[in-house]
Amino acid sequence: xxHPSAVVRSKRRACLRAALAAAALGGLxxxxxxxxxCSRGHGDGDGDGDGGWHLTDVSGHLPDLAFTLSGRxxxxxxxxxxxxxxxxxxxxxxxxxxxxxxxxxxLVSVLGRLGDAADDVRIVFVTVDPAxxxxxxxxxxxxxxxxxxxxxxxxxxAQIRWLAKxxxxxxxxxxxxxxxxxxxxxxAGVYVFDRAGRARLVAMEGDKDAAILADVQRLLKR
Numbered sequence: 001x002x003h004p005s006a007v008v009r010s011k012r013r014a015c016l017r018a019a020l021a022a023a024a025l026g027g028l029x030x031x032x033x034x035x036x037x038c039s040r041g042h043g044d045g046d047g048d049g050d051g052g053w054h055l056t057d058v059s060g061h062l063p064d065l066a067f068t069l070s071g072r073x074x075x076x077x078x079x080x081x082x083x084x085x086x087x088x089x090x091x092x093x094x095x096x097x098x099x100x101x102x103x104x105x106x107l108v109s110v111l112g113r114l115g116d117a118a119d120d121v122r123i124v125f126v127t128v129d130p131a132x133x134x135x136x137x138x139x140x141x142x143x144x145x146x147x148x149x150x151x152x153x154x155x156x157x158a159q160i161r162w163l164a165k166x167x168x169x170x171x172x173x174x175x176x177x178x179x180x181x182x183x184x185x186x187x188a189g190v191y192v193f194d195r196a197g198r199a200r201l202v203a204m205e206g207d208k209d210a211a212i213l214a215d216v217q218r219l220l221k222r
Contacts, residue, residue, distance in 0.1 A: 054211035062199035069155035093129035
């Protein structure tokens with residue numbers, strides 16, 4: 001039997017995630033509803049006017065992929081690490097109790113359905129909890145999902161804040177419990193970049209695997 005307090009915590013997390021997502025996409029100058037309405041089935045931002053994306057099209061609303069963070073062994077890495085790949089950028093943390101492992105599992109499932117084409121895709125998982133998530137911890141965490149295609153990155157608090165602000169990602173640490181444990185509420189969108197590093201799409205928490213798969217396949221053909 002689930003304890004009532006656990007239900008309350010779960011609902012609180014869901015509500016805060018929704019508020020953070022609204023704040024993040026609202027920072028684009030477009031509400032979630034208007035952004036979704038104008039981006040599905042319209043032009044895709046590079047002049048061909050074919051539209052038809054399943055995910056939310058953010059072409060022209062977000063900057064190109066750029067970061068300076070700490071990768072495996074603590075060495076500094078930047079966007080050149082994934083040059084020429086379609087990139088699925090996701091912000092979360094290794095102590096996340098629900099949405100992070102679920103989202104990473106979904107992305108790995110999508111890559112599994114790509115077959116050999118998955119070699120041209122990278123999942124980049126950036127922590128919003130650098131106090132606990134060292135580069136080594138991030139590497140171990142993503143290796144449990146997909147060591148070949150997933151990259152875990154950490155950094156200084158300033159580096160994380162800069163990157164989160166760049167892509168309108170909101171996050172907030174909850175108050176610690178008596179034993180010092182705490183959760184970090186954060187936006188749950190997956191940012192999709194094409195091979196040239198341009199921000200093209202955002203997959204929201206409710207988007208289906210098939211929608212992500214179809215749009216990633218389309219980007220891979222370009």
